[in-house]
Amino acid sequence: MAVGHFQPAGKPLNIQVVVALSAGELDDYDKGILVEASRLAKTVAAEWSVLSFAGASDEAIAALAPYGVEKLTLIEGAEDFSDSLEVQGELIAALAREKGAALVLLPHNDRGEALAPLLAADLDSALFTEAIAYRVEDLRLQLTRQVLGQQVAASQSWDGSRALVLTINPRILSSVVLPGQQPGKVQVEYWRSFKPPAAGATRIIERIPADPQTVDVCEAEVIVSAGLGCNAQSFARVEELTRLLNASLGVTRPAYDLGYSGFERMVGQTGKTVTPRFYLALGISGSMHHLGGIKDSKTVVAVNIDPKAAIFPNADEGFVADLREVLPLLIERLKLATGGAA
Numbered sequence: 001m002a003v004g005h006f007q008p009a010g011k012p013l014n015i016q017v018v019v020a021l022s023a024g025e026l027d028d029y030d031k032g033i034l035v036e037a038s039r040l041a042k043t044v045a046a047e048w049s050v051l052s053f054a055g056a057s058d059e060a061i062a063a064l065a066p067y068g069v070e071k072l073t074l075i076e077g078a079e080d081f082s083d084s085l086e087v088q089g090e091l092i093a094a095l096a097r098e099k100g101a102a103l104v105l106l107p108h109n110d111r112g113e114a115l116a117p118l119l120a121a122d123l124d125s126a127l128f129t130e131a132i133a134y135r136v137e138d139l140r141l142q143l144t145r146q147v148l149g150q151q152v153a154a155s156q157s158w159d160g161s162r163a164l165v166l167t168i169n170p171r172i173l174s175s176v177v178l179p180g181q182q183p184g185k186v187q188v189e190y191w192r193s194f195k196p197p198a199a200g201a202t203r204i205i206e207r208i209p210a211d212p213q214t215v216d217v218c219e220a221e222v223i224v225s226a227g228l229g230c231n232a233q234s235f236a237r238v239e240e241l242t243r244l245l246n247a248s249l250g251v252t253r254p255a256y257d258l259g260y261s262g263f264e265r266m267v268g269q270t271g272k273t274v275t276p277r278f279y280l281a282l283g284i285s286g287s288m289h290h291l292g293g294i295k296d297s298k299t300v301v302a303v304n305i306d307p308k309a310a311i312f313p314n315a316d317e318g319f320v321a322d323l324r325e326v327l328p329l330l331i332e333r334l335k336l337a338t339g340g341a342a
């Protein structure tokens with residue numbers, strides 16, 4: 001493997017991985033980024049270690065071992081600044097600089113998204129966010145992300161001559177330990193900045209979850225999508241079901257043409273490419289123009305009256321049923337289960 005540019009002085013490239021250890025525990029983002037760190041380190045023949053803030057439980061530290069973590073540095077003295085990403089960024093950047101990090105790696109969750117530009121500005125480094133793929137090509141690390149409503153893949157390369165802050169799209173993160181991963185013997189060290197942190201200009205006051213009714217359908221976790229198999233009455237029920245499931249509404253092109261929803265909720269080749277955890281396709285035939293927009297959904301469930309509908313071979317679960325019968329029953333069941341709240 002050609003990694004010459006990544007080892008200018010014959011020294012392995014140093015990767016610092018930032019994990020949150022929120023409430024002292026290892027969450028799925030932490031696990032996912034550790035798996036990715038191990039994979040990336042192999043790709044560019046690098047050494048890697050982990051940074052976080054003091055307060056992790058012994059169990060959380062022990063849980064790092066299966067992911068191959070050998071070194072964990074916990075930043076002390078930031079206990080009063082858990083609501084300031086600026087202060088956290090400043091401390092992480094100072095430590096990463098001290099460690100000689102060529103690459104700082106984070107998951108692109110809300111915290112990683114906010115920290116990454118702060119780190120890049122502080123480190124005067126390059127920044128690449130929401131990577132979905134990477135590979136070494138011509139002695140460079142070729143990084144890819146989706147742009148323009150996730151319709152187009154854009155790539156940039158990094159030659160290692162300048163530090164890089166890199167965030168990984170959470171949708172490609174998996175907490176499953178890589179096959180053959182050797183467990184690490186986690187050594188913990190504590191680090192304190194010689195310059196005591198001063199309050200930043202901004203603070204996190206409150207975390208407000210996204211409203212599924214208004215969130216961009218590309219960002220939605222659960223989507224209920226209506227096709228031409230929904231008549232006006234069924235569509236009203238689809239909207240009700242969407243509210244009951246706390247889901248986002250999607251539509252096919254013909255359903256959009258009928259005025260069921262705005263253009264911004266149309267899914268497919270002309271519409272949006274979506275990547276939800278759960279996609280419920282109601283009365284959708286499964287044309288290639290629609291399927292192209294849902295192929296990266298984690299689980300697709302389809303309801304269609306036609307057993308030969310093309311959606312079925314492309315769904316994880318399929319139900320041959322008439323929506324006019326199924327929707328009222330489903331809504332009734334959900335109302336019972338949720339105490340009638342819609």
Ligand SMILES: Cc1cc2nc3c(=O)[nH]c(=O)nc-3n(C[C@H](O)[C@H](O)[C@H](O)COP(=O)(O)OP(=O)(O)OC[C@H]3O[C@@H](n4cnc5c(N)ncnc54)[C@H](O)[C@@H]3O)c2cc1C
Nearest residue numbers: 227228229252253268269270271283284285289305306323
């Ligand atoms: C260049 C181009 C771009 C396009 N871009 C897009 C795009 O971005 N998004 C998109 O969606 N389409 C797009 N289309 C259109 C696409 O080709 C299909 O025509 C469209 O996806 C079909 O939508 P549909 O499944 O709602 O309708 P249909 O294909 O008419 O399917 C309706 C389905 O509902 C089922 N059904 C009927 N009654 C019931 C019932 N009572 N209960 C249960 N099921 C029932 C039927 O069996 C059928 O399978 C594009 C087309 C072109 C040419």
